[in-house]
Amino acid sequence: MRIAAPVSQNAVAPAAFVPQAGQWVQLRDRLSNYSADQALLLCEEADGRWVVWVPDHGEAVLEREQLLRL
16 A cells, blocks of 8 residues: 655645766765765866766776766
8 A cells, every 4th residue: 555645735836957177976886886976076077977976987988977976
């Protein structure tokens, strides 16, 4: 049996995630079995790619879709 919770009429949709340099983000997937699952955004490249620093891995270039809000 499923019970549906009522949706509040005043509910606000979460704000869109806008990555910014200097921000820590969650990675959708680890870059290796030994690297961290978070990254520090360094700078944005063309086409929505980001240069990031990942603890226990180093620098990497990732697609925007690989980054999640912490």
